[in-house]
Amino acid sequence: MTTVEERLLPSAEPVQLIDEHGARHDNPQYGMPAADALVDGYAQLVVGRRINDQAGALVRQGRLAVYPSSHGQEACQVAATMVLREQDWLFPTYRDTVSIISRGVDPIETLTLLRGDWHSGYDPHERNVAPQSTPLATQLVHAVGVAHAARLKGEDTVVMALCGDGATSEGDFHEALNFAAVFKAPVVFFIQNNEYAISVPLARQTVAPSLAHKGIGYGVPGERADGNDLAGLLAVLGQAVDKARAGEGPQLVEAHTYRVQAHTNADDASRYRDDEEVTPWLERDPIKRLDAYLTEQGLLEEAHRAEATAAADKIAADLRDGLMQDVSPDPAELFQHLYAVQTPQLKEQAAFLQDEIAREEA
């Protein structure tokens, strides 16, 4: 007989199926994902890393206004979407560009926000990916609503809702978990604990034993995983998604990872942390260890590597080309999207601007 505490509290240590040296660790509760999933995941990690690096370069070239990178967190990014089915939803934050692209959203459309063309560039209904949320934790309650609507419609949709460690401190995190639990909404709350909220380290954010320990206060099972181990993440998130889909209600997963780079290009991490803190995390890189494991297992061949690199090259080129084109959004759009029917006030204001621009151009 398991007590309610045993059912709801996380494992004593973050679940890890492949360690940083590429060695396999068996776990009684979580089986090793299928080989082809890992090989596919490997390719996605390589592509994800390239997206991060290319986007960084594009910021330096002035093609993107800002880019919050998930460099080092790619295993979380990729796992979050790999475990989803087509009808499922993803609720990403500003840092989850890789996740969105790995979900199949057009990369250039994804970067519309960070390029400064518009607030969001893709159609959320096309791949069931909500707009990236900037106000922290606020998207988590939306995720509950989307999941609850699916349940009301009799669908077996699951919603994957992402947030960072810092965001767990916001009131909306609390309200979302509680609402999801009370309504048994099929949401997997997935916290990427990268140890920092801009400059603020986790210890200033919470003194809880872990972020996964927050689940029990809502009656939500919490689990934690090594955030740089794709295999462990696929197993833990996969099981969470299965449970949510099976009607067991929301699940909370904390991935322990690390923000290897600064918060964004605009941030200067040297003001609040030492490089020595970063170094060991470079050793724990998610790609390196998966490569080691798969190679050791004889599952990863040069052909796979070449294929992954080619895919990465292609997306990097696509990003470069796509962002080199200067898109100028039409100022008339400023007034077009607020309401289904434009108000008389907005009509007046749109006409005013149009006239002003016409006179400027004359």
Added chain:
Amino acid sequence: MTTVEERLLPSAEPVQLIDEHGARHDNPQYGMPAADALVDGYAQLVVGRRINDQAGALVRQGRLAVYPSSHGQEACQVAATMVLREQDWLFPTYRDTVSIISRGVDPIETLTLLRGDWHSGYDPHERNVAPQSTPLATQLVHAVGVAHAARLKGEDTVVMALCGDGATSEGDFHEALNFAAVFKAPVVFFIQNNEYAISVPLARQTVAPSLAHKGIGYGVPGERADGNDLAGLLAVLGQAVDKARAGEGPQLVEAHTYRVQAHTNADDASRYRDDEEVTPWLERDPIKRLDAYLTEQGLLEEAHRAEATAAADKIAADLRDGLMQDVSPDPAELFQHLYAVQTPQLKEQAAFLQDEIAREEA
């Protein structure tokens, strides 16, 4: 060696030192409070009950606009203040009139809010009692600030912050617990779980194992107690206050009690619950069981009872007399208390009203 879970999770059952039949239950962790504390507490319960009943009568007579009664919750009300020292602070809600009065605040001043004279009638600094909070859970973050200020000043003050079961769902509850934990603020968060938030039963509020289980998600020790057992409450709250005072950081205590009456006189509880649900709770009355226990122990004599009744009679009479006097707040006050220095705008508006009233009266 205790695990962090053992340290932070509540007891398997609510702590109860005296059961509903007045029988004593020993608890390895919590000793029975001293006899004179229980006898004194008994008298306070009797007075508290009378305050509730008298206030109810005054509502029916139109002397109070509204009264949210703590009838049946008097053990919580009284215990919350009995464990405090003079320098400590109490943060009450609209339902905690009895607690405020038992802290020594003038009863008539306490009822200013519910009488409709002004938003709050007592000087919070006089007895360190914050204004009663109507917006749920919002006062809990203030409590953290008051506690933190005390720490900064080097005082060993403790803050007792009250809220209901419903209020635990608000974002501010979450933020308050987390801030208190991170800053190790000496706050005892005391939830009176009376099973209802107006019409909404606890099961709609949360599916957590208990409200005390919310503590671990913040690294805050949670404990639960029988909310109708003054002895258990004094023991549990007393220990929580001691720990907070000793620098162990915030503590969370859930008292399990029941809202015997409707939410307020304006509420009709028959719309959402059956009388049968209420009946067993009448048996669990906090006064009855303490009376039984103390009588059985030979600690409560007729003289004590008579004294308690006399004190209750006196306060009932004071309430009646005090509220029979018609106090008419001065309309000029509307403009006097917003700023230390009245703005030109308010000066103008105050003059306008004064002139209007003068013309009306002319």
Added chain:
Amino acid sequence: MTHQKLTMAQALNHALRDAMRADDTVLMFGEDVGALGGVFRITDGLTAEFGEDRCFDTPLAESGIVGMAVGLAMNGMRPVVEMQFDAFGYPAFEQVVSHVAKMRNRTRGKVTLPMVIRMPYAGGIGGVEHHCDSSESYYAHTPGLTVVAPATVADAYTLLRKAIEFPDPVIFMEPKKLYWAKEEVDLTTEQPGIGKAVVRREGRDATLIAYGPSVPIALEAADAAAAEGRQLQVVDLRSIVPFDDEKVCAAVRSTGRAVVVAEASGFASVSSEIVARVTERCFHSLAAPIRRVTGFDIPYPPPKLERHQLPGVDRILDAVDDLQWEDS
């Protein structure tokens, strides 16, 4: 269409019921709206008729309520939520301003949020602190919201039906002191829609511009003025956003004088906007500056003092007297 004598509370209840019958994606939820039927009984009987899935209580958290509505609306539902009192809408302010108001614009119309946030608002009921706020100005100032306030029983029905059918989010301000106002009405949606003001009373001497709880007071003032020989026109805005510039300006031009009546504190408010925009548009038709009769710039008073905060007939008539009848 039924001809009945109803209170505004009942009319709102009918509107919800009829909307829920007409469209089974309409959901109603919030605090105490289920078994209790809402603290003002606006949702009375809806759970009984439509079941727990259609009308339900939530945990006590306003940001969660509004945020969940956003998600439901994103996924095919038409949620209607109740903030128990308008001051308890503030914890949801972030959701309202950053998401409810902006989602459509953010996604270039790809994600629409057909949802209604109902708020019992304003005073006059002797409520203690936090129970009588008038927060319409916060919402009216927020681009992307539609803000509506009925003043009559008939409009309560019409406007709530139209708000629920509206393709975009509507902040629906219910003047709580009028909940018990009774009228003989036809429950119909064949009335001017959102965005349309109506002239409730004709008059050639001056125009009173009001909305929500101030409309009946304005009409009373007009009655009193008529007894003194002055014909006051009364315009009921009904919709604050969009604003009916055309109707309001035509009315003011026809009289050359105007008083705006609103219960909210005046500073940086909807009433400021009305004065500003009407003056901008009708300056040369004005014989006098437009006057405002609003709440003072103070927190809503305790019950024993609230009458001083509420625009009353005398205060309106004083303002009308102030419209420089001699020198113009």
Added chain:
Amino acid sequence: MTHQKLTMAQALNHALRDAMRADDTVLMFGEDVGALGGVFRITDGLTAEFGEDRCFDTPLAESGIVGMAVGLAMNGMRPVVEMQFDAFGYPAFEQVVSHVAKMRNRTRGKVTLPMVIRMPYAGGIGGVEHHCDSSESYYAHTPGLTVVAPATVADAYTLLRKAIEFPDPVIFMEPKKLYWAKEEVDLTTEQPGIGKAVVRREGRDATLIAYGPSVPIALEAADAAAAEGRQLQVVDLRSIVPFDDEKVCAAVRSTGRAVVVAEASGFASVSSEIVARVTERCFHSLAAPIRRVTGFDIPYPPPKLERHQLPGVDRILDAVDDLQWEDS
């Protein structure tokens, strides 16, 4: 008093530092204000000088930050908090409206809250969504708050010092695009205080009324107008609440024409209030209705379109041209 060439960011940093030196109950806290020194570096070096107890990072929760400040102020401290960007102040709206603004009134002056909420606000920095809101109207409409916005480096110092010394809560709006504006200044509090507007430029033809980020634009417009032979007077409000009716009305009466310049969306805003109250008070001195040059009633645009939202010199001059110079 030191004469230095400083950016506004540096002047604010000096103000905090000097206030913390002068009074050890002054605390500074919020998100990333410690080791990082704030995302705009306004708190740079404060933790180093005053220690973790005086300037510190909090968990990421704005309601918690403001609420904790309320408690600290109740118990003898003078907290200064930073909302990282003004749109991230919305989660704290309930605390601001229901407690910060009301505590003193609620307790008849027994509990006072000497605290400052600093908000980097407004646009012009190419920020993505939620980073360029202008939310001053929400606060200005809320009775009990004092709302201040500096427009010059000197005023940033003076007004922040005065805000911290103020006995009541102050919403301190920092025009973030001016953070890097440099001026030769004396750091002094010997300047007009909270509640006082100043005339930044004399002119007899029309008055531009501005505050915060719009003041430099108004001055630029006045320069341009002067080149065309029109003398525009520029009034810098400095303090939105309390409002300096006397100074502003005197200015407008002296010219008979006025344009209000503000970056926030115009509807039901501070700019509406200015038009309304000045018109009410100066109607017969006005040769034309007061014009507004404000942001459109839309969410703040994405970086590539933001210049259309910002009041610019041409738009201001067009409005001035519109002041019916011929027919009056």
